Amino acid sequence: MKQLLITTVLALGFCFSSLNAQDKNPVIESIIKEANENSQLEPLAHEMLDIIGPRLVGTPQMQQAHDWAVAKYKSWGVTARNEKWGEWRGWERGITHIDMISPRVQSLRGMQLAWNPSTSDKGVTADVITLPENIKDSLSFQKWLPNVKGKFVLVSMKQPTGRPDYNWEEFATEDSFEKMKDERNAQSKEWRENIGRTGYNTRSIITVLEDAGAAGIVASYWSRGFGVNKIFSARTKKIPTVDLELEDYGMLYRLAESGNTPKLHVVAKSKELGRIPTFNTIAEIKGSEKPDEYIILSAHFDSWDGGTGATDNGTGTLVMMEAMRLLKKYYPNPKRTILVGHWGSEEQGLNGSRAFVEDHPEIVKNVQALFNQDNGTGRVVNISGAGFLHAYDYLSSWLYAVPRDITKHIETNFPGNPSGGGSDNASFVAAGAPAFNLSALNWSYWNYTWHTNRDTYDKIIFDDVRNNAILTAILAYMASEDDETTSREKIVLPMNPRTGKQRTWPSPRSPQRDGGRN
Structure with a gap:
């Protein structure tokens, strides 16, 4: 197993080193050019963080954020809606x-x-x-x-x-x-x-x-x-x-x-x-050839309210919104349907994404890939195969299309292990969908911005967030274009040394749909 992992990493590195030899793709070239020359990240961040502010579940600001995102997507020609999944203490x-x-x-x-x-x-x-x-x-x-x-x-x-x-x-x-x-x-x-x-x-x-x-x-x-x-x-x-x-x-x-x-x-x-209704904001670019297969861009929309929720998870939200804007502009007719999920009440237990998984089994069973981002403002530095045995086969080929100046910072871990919690990708992994977390460099995230009074606009490193938007858009494009359907075969999990029993794949959990009661 150790030798297999080493070989996998070396092979992926070889793919990356051969990047210059590939033919240029006009869609990818356009995405990169637009992201670097006409980025919307700064104005989006200002509108969401400075004007709307923190997005605590059950607050008017959370509802304002949902409505703002729907309007923003519609201004880009992207279909969007707020989908109710429960109620919370207002x-x-x-x-x-x-x-x-x-x-x-x-x-x-x-x-x-x-x-x-x-x-x-x-x-x-x-x-x-x-x-x-x-x-x-x-x-x-x-x-x-x-x-x-x-x-x-x-x-x-x-x-x-x-x-x-x-x-x-x-x-x-x-x-x-x-x-x-x-x-x-x-x-x-x-x-x-x-x-x-x-x-x-x-x-x-x-x-x-x-x-x-x-x-x-x-x-x-x-x-x-x-x-x-x-x-x-x-x-x-x-x-x-x-x-x-x-x-x-x-x-x-x-x-x-x-x-x-x-x-x-x-x-x-x-x-x-x-009692206040709670929502997920869902935006969609309909697939032209396989509309019932899905790429999902994933980030939780809610935050705690000590600051304005800039790096948890404003930056993840910005990445997915900007990626969706880029895709709509330069890839308006994807082969597969591309969805973005801005989940509510992640902070209280992944409630929004768990509700989506529970309410939409027809989508979850046909997920080609999900890309989630949720841990700060830094550039993506790690992608794991999440315990899917053949994740290397498709993720490495998709990453091959990403510019070298982005992928050179990324370590990969195949086949990896399934996430049991932590962020919304875990909700989909538990249901057997190939969902991958784009794990970022933390920029002192755990001490200085995670759930703190200092999680504000000025902590965003826009160069890193811009690269993450490019990465996400290209991965979504490549996953949509892939002729093959991704494998869902899972690894055999190792023994738990504390219990002496074999570890088991995480099980789907129901959301808390009536939350915040005294």
């Missing part, structure tokens, strides 16, 4: 003001979490309290619990440093760096164990604090980078939950610890909008 973010008013006045940097219960216009004013250290057991915690009544409760660990590890690595001595990490690990372990001794975990304790009369919850989900926090959802039903950036959160914690009790004034406005 909610709209309003303003957040977090101010410390004692022992001195300072406006703090933070925001309410998604689906946060709204405060009144006057907001909430209360002292700050920390969770007790060295909790003995659940009984002692219950005795302490009345102390939270009328207080803002700090529920995150106070970080020992606000400098990312790479900054320590560059400037600290080796001994100092190791000492910091050891102390941080010990502190994190003790924090988790202390929470555990309450009889609850970091999630369930929030409800307990709310029921005990807390005025609000203050958290800080640091993302291990300068100025970045993860922004997810509130777990409270009536009181506000806000996330503060590390620097301000640490200051509050130290003040509370030292007996200089800080007082906060928090205004966190939002609107509850009832």
Whole structure:
């Protein structure tokens, strides 16, 4: 198997090195020229990210994005529609003001979490309290619990440093760096164990604090980078939950610890909008020879709302929209039908794509190939065969048509393994459809933009996204033109060393179609 993989990679490299020997294809040449000289990526990104903004499922901005995409496709002559697959809790973010008013006045940097219960216009004013250290057991915690009544409760660990590890690595001595990490690990372990001794975990304790009369919850989900926090959802039903950036959160914690009790004034406005229909946006260029066989371009449309969802998954969305524009302009009569799926509620469990798979078995069974992009702004650097035994036979020939300056950055892994989750390609792989993830260079994605308050337009590397659009358009063209239908034969999966049993192919899962209920 090892020798086979090496041979596969070498063979693919040989194909790429022979690129200049192939005849030029006018469709491919036109796609490349248009993408490089008349790219629509920047204006599309501005309209989607700056004007519409984040696309949290159940928000008016998500609906606005769906309608915008349909209109944009129609302006290019591409048929498009919004396809309902479920309902979600409707909610709209309003303003957040977090101010410390004692022992001195300072406006703090933070925001309410998604689906946060709204405060009144006057907001909430209360002292700050920390969770007790060295909790003995659940009984002692219950005795302490009345102390939270009328207080803002700090529920995150106070970080020992606000400098990312790479900054320590560059400037600290080796001994100092190791000492910091050891102390941080010990502190994190003790924090988790202390929470555990309450009889609850970091999630369930929030409800307990709310029921005990807390005025609000203050958290800080640091993302291990300068100025970045993860922004997810509130777990409270009536009181506000806000996330503060590390620097301000640490200051509050130290003040509370030292007996200089800080007082906060928090205004966190939002609107509850009832049950809201949820959609996938589907666009289509009908096939001329094999209209019932499909190429699918795939990217989730929704985002979290700490930033504007630029790299998760604005960039994937831009790639698929631009690829579809290029294909419509220079390949308007494909052999097979080319679909693009902009999936809703991926962030809550691949719901939109799972719904499409469940609702359209007639399409899924005739998928020639699906190309998905979902992990940041960087150029594509890896493509796996996803566990399809003969994926090399067709993917390598399609990649042969892509310019060398793009493919030279791409490593391939054949036959690869099936994805069990992570992004929407997994929904199709589970149903046996050849679906491939175009995995990108991460540009510090996990720390700096993935689900953070810094996932914004300015983080996009448009040269890389442009190359990804060219790659996707050419792969779609080649897959459509291929005389052969792609093989769906799966590899025999290896044994699981932990269980001693053979691994099994992922199974299709049903979506959550009625989501976001309190």
